[in-house]
Amino acid sequence: MLEVKDYYAAVKKILDDTKAAQKDNIIHWAKCFGDIMENNGIIQLFGIEHDMAFSMELGYRAGGLMPYHRIYVRDLLLRGIVKEEETFAPDFYERGDLAEKLWATYNIQKEDAIFIGAISSFYPVTLDFAKLAKAKGFKIFFMSSSEALEKSESAEIGKQIKALADEFLDLGIPYPDTILPYKDGIKITQAANVAANMVVQMLTAEIYRYLKEKGSEVPVLLSANVTGADVHNKAISDKYLGRWNS
Amino acid sequence: MTHINMDYFYDHAMALIDKVRDTQSENIRKASEIFANSIAQDGVVQIFGSGHSVGFAAECTGRAGSLLPFHMIESSDFVVKGMTTLADFKDQTNIFERRPGIADKLYDLHDIKPQDAFIVISNSGINGLVIDLALTAKAKGHKVIVITSMEHTLAEPSRHPSGKKLYELADVVIDNCGPRGDALLETGDGPEKICSLSSITGIYIAQSLTIEITRILDEKGVEAPLLYSSEVKGYQEHNQALYKKYKGRI
Numbered sequence: 001m002l003e004v005k006d007y008y009a010a011v012k013k014i015l016d017d018t019k020a021a022q023k024d025n026i027i028h029w030a031k032c033f034g035d036i037m038e039n040n041g042i043i044q045l046f047g048i049e050h051d052m053a054f055s056m057e058l059g060y061r062a063g064g065l066m067p068y069h070r071i072y073v074r075d076l077l078l079r080g081i082v083k084e085e086e087t088f089a090p091d092f093y094e095r096g097d098l099a100e101k102l103w104a105t106y107n108i109q110k111e112d113a114i115f116i117g118a119i120s121s122f123y124p125v126t127l128d129f130a131k132l133a134k135a136k137g138f139k140i141f142f143m144s145s146s147e148a149l150e151k152s153e154s155a156e157i158g159k160q161i162k163a164l165a166d167e168f169l170d171l172g173i174p175y176p177d178t179i180l181p182y183k184d185g186i187k188i189t190q191a192a193n194v195a196a197n198m199v200v201q202m203l204t205a206e207i208y209r210y211l212k213e214k215g216s217e218v219p220v221l222l223s224a225n226v227t228g229a230d231v232h233n234k235a236i237s238d239k240y241l242g243r244w245n246s
Numbered sequence: 247m248t249h250i251n252m253d254y255f256y257d258h259a260m261a262l263i264d265k266v267r268d269t270q271s272e273n274i275r276k277a278s279e280i281f282a283n284s285i286a287q288d289g290v291v292q293i294f295g296s297g298h299s300v301g302f303a304a305e306c307t308g309r310a311g312s313l314l315p316f317h318m319i320e321s322s323d324f325v326v327k328g329m330t331t332l333a334d335f336k337d338q339t340n341i342f343e344r345r346p347g348i349a350d351k352l353y354d355l356h357d358i359k360p361q362d363a364f365i366v367i368s369n370s371g372i373n374g375l376v377i378d379l380a381l382t383a384k385a386k387g388h389k390v391i392v393i394t395s396m397e398h399t400l401a402e403p404s405r406h407p408s409g410k411k412l413y414e415l416a417d418v419v420i421d422n423c424g425p426r427g428d429a430l431l432e433t434g435d436g437p438e439k440i441c442s443l444s445s446i447t448g449i450y451i452a453q454s455l456t457i458e459i460t461r462i463l464d465e466k467g468v469e470a471p472l473l474y475s476s477e478v479k480g481y482q483e484h485n486q487a488l489y490k491k492y493k494g495r496i
Contacts (some may be wrong), residue, residue, distance in 0.1 A: 002461040008267060015256075062439075223428065
């Protein structure tokens with residue numbers, strides 16, 4: 001019988017294992033991100049479809065750090081750069097012009113770095129974006145899952161993204177990302193986003209620690225409920241005007 | 247030195263997930279009954295969340311191992327459909343998600359059937375758009391499940407002209423157990439707090455709903471409209487047929 005407690009146990013094991021296996025790597029990424037932020041850089045977040053979860057987790061929220069910007073394919077739609085009907089095409093993410101269009105939409109500066117999250121599925125637009133970033137000299141951080149990079153139908157694209165990346169973080173998600181046995185070989189529920197969000201929150205904690213212990217200012221966004229939060233948040237976000245809120 | 251580090255966050259996060267598990271299971275089960283009844287009548291679960299709550303909707307829609315009849319309503323649909331401009335949508339002086347009186351238009355943008363049920367997500371539960379959408383859904387006879395932070399919503403005044411908060415409109419409320427303001431860890435440095443958890447407890451709730459709805463449909467003898475992963479023989483044909491069934495609604 002399907003039981004939530006079985007899902008909980010399975011996911012907790014994945015989270016525990018990933019935390020143990022990636023601890024040094026998370027601390028290393030935190031140092032890299034902290035240095036980029038100190039150098040006036042923004043971490044550009046790239047995730048397609050369900051992999052956008054980690055980018056939403058990091059972008060402009062209370063208790064988060066300011067210097068992030070989310071690259072979001074829907075921005076092309078909202079700006080009329082692509083039409084809604086075009087986005088319904090089954091090969092939309094294979095279009096060769098999307099990555100260029102996205103790059104042209106934003107104000108990505110030389111101090112920035114690119115953080116790509118692609119956990120189970122790998123799309124041509126993600127690879128194109130990674131190629132663009134590499135060609136322009138940007139450092140690429142790639143969060144994925146080793147099993148998907150071996151077994152996924154789009155693994156070859158994923159491997160090319162990994163080859164372009166400067167840093168790699170393995171979330172340890174099974175492939176396919178379905179967790180709980182139901183019946184007749186069918187499994188339900190997933191672990192990718194909970195693992196990705198936990199990892200990026202742990203990353204946030206470590207960036208905070210790194211910068212704090214260096215004696216640097218940490219650009220933490222305050223909750224809007226805190227007196228003076230609006231002034232504080234505006235002060236730290238104005239530094240990045242036109243770069244974070246495009 | 248600071249006490250903040252990844253282990254400290256992890257321990258707090260797991261404790262809060264445990265709190266959701268220990269206190270919200272019954273509400274998740276009640277909500278699942280409502281959604282299972284809707285799905286058994288060929289209904290769709292309509293999900294709406296503004297701001298970071300959109301992540302909850304993304305967790306539920308179009309994934310192998312998930313139920314297909316979940317549809318995400320996005321406030322930016324107003325821009326996509328040409329009903330407002332991007333500049334107006336992003337206006338920082340008249341914040342879009344706080345505006346009352348526009349949710350009925352958002353409702354009308356989608357093919358929503360009488361048997362559909364709603365899930366509305368908002369950490370604060372005080373803003374105009376989410377409250378109006380819940381009011382619209384209730385007025386049209388839909389069941390409404392709300393996911394919110396009770397600690398946050400009880401501490402803030404409503405921004406809706408009615409003075410109501412989102413949780414007051416719900417048939418079932420699921421508390422994401424997040425702290426007021428969502429930021430989780432005290433740093434000891436004035437009002438500064440670091441890390442947040444509502445998205446993570448939201449994912450736990452979303453996944454629990456999938457499990458409970460599937461179990462209830464099973465008990466009713468109704469085939470759960472699940473998307474199969476590539477491990478299942480014939481998954482492509484199965485998934486295509488399912489998408490065809492709900493075409494235009496999800």
